[in-house]
Amino acid sequence: MGSLQDFYRGKNIVITGASSGIGKDLALVFAGWGARLALSARRKELLDEVGVAAEKAGGEALVYPVDVTDRAAMQAMADDVLAKWGHVDIVIGNAGVGGLNPADRFDLDIHKRTYDINCMGLAYTLMPYIPSMIARKSGHLVGVSSLAAFRGRPNAASYSSAKSAQGVFLEAVRMDLRKHGIKVSAVHPGFVETPMTAHDEFNMPFKIGVRESSMLIARALKKAKPRFLYPWQMKWLVRFEGLLPCAAYDWLLPRVSGQRDDIRPRTL
Numbered sequence: 001m002g003s004l005q006d007f008y009r010g011k012n013i014v015i016t017g018a019s020s021g022i023g024k025d026l027a028l029v030f031a032g033w034g035a036r037l038a039l040s041a042r043r044k045e046l047l048d049e050v051g052v053a054a055e056k057a058g059g060e061a062l063v064y065p066v067d068v069t070d071r072a073a074m075q076a077m078a079d080d081v082l083a084k085w086g087h088v089d090i091v092i093g094n095a096g097v098g099g100l101n102p103a104d105r106f107d108l109d110i111h112k113r114t115y116d117i118n119c120m121g122l123a124y125t126l127m128p129y130i131p132s133m134i135a136r137k138s139g140h141l142v143g144v145s146s147l148a149a150f151r152g153r154p155n156a157a158s159y160s161s162a163k164s165a166q167g168v169f170l171e172a173v174r175m176d177l178r179k180h181g182i183k184v185s186a187v188h189p190g191f192v193e194t195p196m197t198a199h200d201e202f203n204m205p206f207k208i209g210v211r212e213s214s215m216l217i218a219r220a221l222k223k224a225k226p227r228f229l230y231p232w233q234m235k236w237l238v239r240f241e242g243l244l245p246c247a248a249y250d251w252l253l254p255r256v257s258g259q260r261d262d263i264r265p266r267t268l
């Protein structure tokens with residue numbers, strides 16, 4: 001077992017959602033270990049800053065101000081990255097939006113947006129790299145889902161079902177690509193301190209810092225874990241919830257989640 005630095009040094013890594021939060025911190029950590037990075041997000045200024053910080057930390061960085069819902073732009077980004085580097089070792093589809101969408105005030109536009117970014121965006125991110133990975137018989141595709149993926153969450157029909165779709169999508173893709181030597185991982189974070197969780201609309205037990213999250217993800221990807229749930233306290237809570245019958249789940253979750261009654265539909 002070599003060190004994380006030995007493992008990631010010189011690796012070609014694509015990260016979406018790299019302007020902020022989990023994606024930004026992963027970029028800085030991988031850069032510090034000498035990785036080559038292709039970073040994307042919509043907010044160009046923030047992304048440029050991350051690119052500069054990544055190069056200062058010791059990595060190389062290409063930046064692409066691209067919306068993950070723009071299929072043609074995501075394909076063009078992949079074409080450019082592959083033309084420049086020849087191959088990609090790891091693609092991390094991390095871009096995502098959270099969201100609240102209470103079913104008694106359901107907003108179909110927010111629902112569609114949540115699916116477009118989290119689900120279609122993940123497919124537009126990963127799929128362009130598959131042909132070159134098949135040709136090399138290697139590569140690692142990663143999607144950042146959530147611990148909200150395993151049961152419906154109060155006021156989060158859009159978010160939890162989109163995250164669930166991501167997890168199931170990644171599992172099916174994993175099976176299909178195994179014979180080609182391509183690894184696939186679904187990462188399921190609990191609560192991590194990022195701009196997405198910088199609000200008090202509901203309780204966030206066992207919230208961890210973003211650097212701790214990056215180190216946990218880096219270790220899990222090195223082991224090519226097919227499914228990675230963290231932090232461990234939340235993983236066990238989610239496993240416990242999974243055992244509850246519907247009546248008990250429906251009674252318990254709204255009480256422990258600490259949500260107000262006046263929540264309005266919105267993305268986070």
Ligand SMILES: NC(=O)c1ccc[n+]([C@@H]2O[C@H](COP(=O)([O-])OP(=O)(O)OC[C@H]3O[C@@H](n4cnc5c(N)ncnc54)[C@H](OP(=O)(O)O)[C@@H]3O)[C@@H](O)[C@H]2O)c1
Binds near residue numbers: 046146194
């Ligand atoms: N933080 C948590 O507690 C938590 C828990 C479970 C799962 N997650 C998941 O982790 C991932 C990262 O979240 P985070 O907490 O780091 O949130 P964040 O700080 O809000 O970052 C989200 C990132 O996604 C990018 N993004 C959003 N919409 C995009 C679009 N249409 N096109 C391209 N990029 C887009 C944002 O960049 P631009 O706005 O610049 O485009 C930003 O870089 C998400 O998939 C989220 O669902 C987070």
